[in-house]
Amino acid sequence: MSLEEQRALLQQEFPGLLEEERKKEERKTVQPLPGAVEGKVTLRFAPNPDFYIHLGNARPAILCDEYAKIYKGKMILRFEDTDPRTKTPLKEAYDAIREDLRWLDVKWHEEYVQSARLEIYYDVAREMLKRGCAYIDTCKEEGKRLLLQGKHCPTREREAEWQLEQFDKMVEGAFKEGEALLRIKTDPTHPNPSIRDWAALRIINVEKYPHPLVGSKYWVWPLYNFSVSVDDHLMGVTHVIRGREHEVNTEKQLYVYKCMGWDVPVFIHTGRLKLEGFILSKSKIRELLSKHKEEFLGPDDPRFGTIASLRRRGILPETIREVILSVGIKESDATISWVNLSSANRVLLDRRADRIMAVAEPREMVYEGECVDAEIPYHPDVPARKRKYRICRGDRILVDERDLGLGEFRLMGAANVKVEGDRLVFVSRELEHALRRKLQVIQWVPSEGAVRTKIYVPQGLELRRLHAVAERALREYGPGSPLQLIRFGFVRVERAGEAYELIFTHE
């Protein structure tokens, strides 16, 4: 059968299916990448491994990945860990970031760590000194002050030979932290003072601040703008997608490209991404974690906006991708509302999450009447998969306190009953009866085998803890399983065991 024939048949037999497929394709579309040629695109995601990545960091990562896939291009993962002093890399973050990216289905073809490439930066620095595009500023604090006034440190005028000599001294450790600095010559009177002869390599006292990967081996460290320009060129990056906060940096980096005669990649700056009600900032999360260690469950606490947090909470990677792609590469900031995110997640989760009955305010009732075999499907779309409970006279059943006021209701999948004191009295078995009388269908839990559960409900910076009792079928699920507690919402199994711990995902 040809593709067309299959489509025609599908259209005839299951018109809904094709419709759904079409819709999905539409959603996934991203705008074309400027200047992109199929097979000739190289992108990179360059996180600082000083902490776990969050939703905002995921934006460029996913966009790059998406474009790399669309244009059959190359994707590079580059760890930018060149500041052992103020942004000390976290050793565990390298792996955590890799794991998060894999979970997000971001594929990379090459991987680099900047702290292993210092010699490369030194080489380019020497070349730029040779070409007269850079100089060593030994004026210390005064150098900065001069530039602020549109002047500059006199060493700017010295010849290349002297500059190279000084640079070697820097590398060998002849200068202390702050005593010498390699600057890129731009324009000392540039209207934006931060662009005036910007700093490219500086000295860090690694005896005091050792780097977690290379220890105290290197004395001279490149700054962002320098290492990034060098790497983007050497790695053949054609398109740089990064946050808008880098706009000025782009202008600075152009000086390196110009001096070295390199081709300039396409720069795209995206706005900031916020997640309504969540903390995304790495530094804020670090602060909270160090100040209130006891109150949080770690970097992946479900109240944070880190990728690990969202995963733990039960947000699916497909949801994150969908939301980020729908925001696209706009320059304006975007605030993702939790309602929208959970709505997108719910659509995907609904198909995967089995339904489990649990009651939050359990009240034990005694069943009165003939024996009933209850058959409850794990998922309404797959009625054949089900578990069975038999209830007979004298059996104890837990129902939610709040449902008792209904007087008469249907125990889901079992029978229609009436409340009489602490007894549930059998009325009839037929569903039709319940439908006719518009009885509320409620979830219930047989006391025998019931599982105690603790449900964590994240709300802003609060983490409420609810207790509920679930039917024994819950025991069939291990950590990580997505579930829906009927009439309560979606949850993810956090811990299995004698008692269960669940994290509330969303309604």
Place this chain on the structure above:
RNA sequence: GCCGCGGUAGUAUAGCCAGGCCCAGUAUGCGGGCCUUUCGAGCCCGUGACCCGGGUUCAAAUCCCGGCCGCGGCACCA
């Protein structure tokens, strides 16, 4: 203060570069209905926006100017 970037319904986004097809599309939310052994999903109907003021033009969400608001950067963070 200086430099730069943005502003479409509650939220997000399409359209803006190449002005008319936009009394502005889509998703979500909200209101109503249908369906359904969940207050879940699905389906149908409705609700709701071009920051303000000028200008250019036969015609402006779209181009120009001014204002207002928001955001980013500010220099040995990335």
